[in-house]
Amino acid sequence: MKISCEQAAEICNKSQYREASLMEIIKLKYHIFICKTCKLFTTKNTKLTKLCNESKLQILSEEEKAKMKAELEKSNN
Amino acid sequence: MIANELQPDKWVELHADYLFNYAIGKVSDVEIAKDLVQETFIAGLNSAKNFKGDAAERTWLIAILKRKVIDHYRKINSKKGKAEVRIQYSDQTDAEGEWLEERVADPFVKGGDQEIENEELGLAIQNCIDKLPKKQSRVFTMKTIQGMSTEDICKELGINPSNLWVMIHRARTSLMGCLNQSWF
Structure with missing residues (x-):
């Protein structure tokens, strides 16, 4: 049942992407019940996920970036 | 400098x-x-x-x-030939005067502000992502912004899952620090 803080952090990160198993989450819950540091980390980590979702960030694909770069080089010559 | x-x-x-x-x-x-x-x-x-x-x-x-x-x-x-902006103040023709004040948004109604805040938030996050080491920012973006699966990212970048989670951990920790002051 007991896990280290490193393991707790990894499970916490996985759970941000819904990739932690139920057993892992139970272990994490137990760990943060007794470990204040990991409790704070989990709270902040979850908040970061929320912020990322709210931000609606979009990125250009590598393909689009390559095209932009080519276009830029073309006008440089 | x-x-x-x-x-x-x-x-x-x-x-x-x-x-x-x-x-x-x-x-x-x-x-x-x-x-x-x-x-x-x-x-x-x-x-x-x-x-x-x-x-x-x-x-x-x-x-x-x-x-x-x-x-x-x-x-x-x-x-569109719409250089001139026309504002229809009111549907009621008997409304007295044409007061622009009537059209000003109610400051207590949420909505507009929320959107501006999200836009600023997005730029703040992007700013912090750009400060990460290149590989970390790549992995974080693929996973978080593009929502790719762990398997696909590992295949594309030629890394194993434990590498990926280490990089995700470092990226997330840096981002928490970078965004800390104003957003947490």
Whole structure:
């Protein structure tokens, strides 16, 4: 049942992407019940996920970036 | 301190995503936003000799992008022959006077503010992502922004899952620190 803080952090990160198993989450819950540091980390980590979702960030694909770069080089010559 | 210098060959890598999100916030159209970013880079290149090094490269590019956004709205306005803006104040013809104050948004209604906040949040996050080491920012973006599966990312970058989670951990920890002051 007991896990280290490193393991707790990894499970916490996985759970941000819904990739932690139920057993892992139970272990994490137990760990943060007794470990204040990991409790704070989990709270902040979850908040970061929320912020990322709210931000609606979009990125250009590598393909689009390559095209932009080519276009830029073309006008440089 | 080193004076600010332009490095056009690194622009796309360093600033494209930030400018892209800035542009989306202004024109709400992905395709137009992409074009504006491209135009900004080319305009920047053409006027690179005017860059005096007073501002950071990104700030300077954003200033150009702002002009491009204004130009864009001018263009679509004149196309439609709508250079003149008409405001219909009220449907009721017997309404007394035409008070612009009546049309001012209620400051207590949420909505508009929320959207502006999200736009700023997005740019703040992008700013922090751009400060990460390249590999970390790549992995974090693929996983968080693009929502790719662990398996696909590992295949594409040739890393194993435990590498991936270490990089995700470092990226997330840095981002928490970077965003801390204003957002947490």
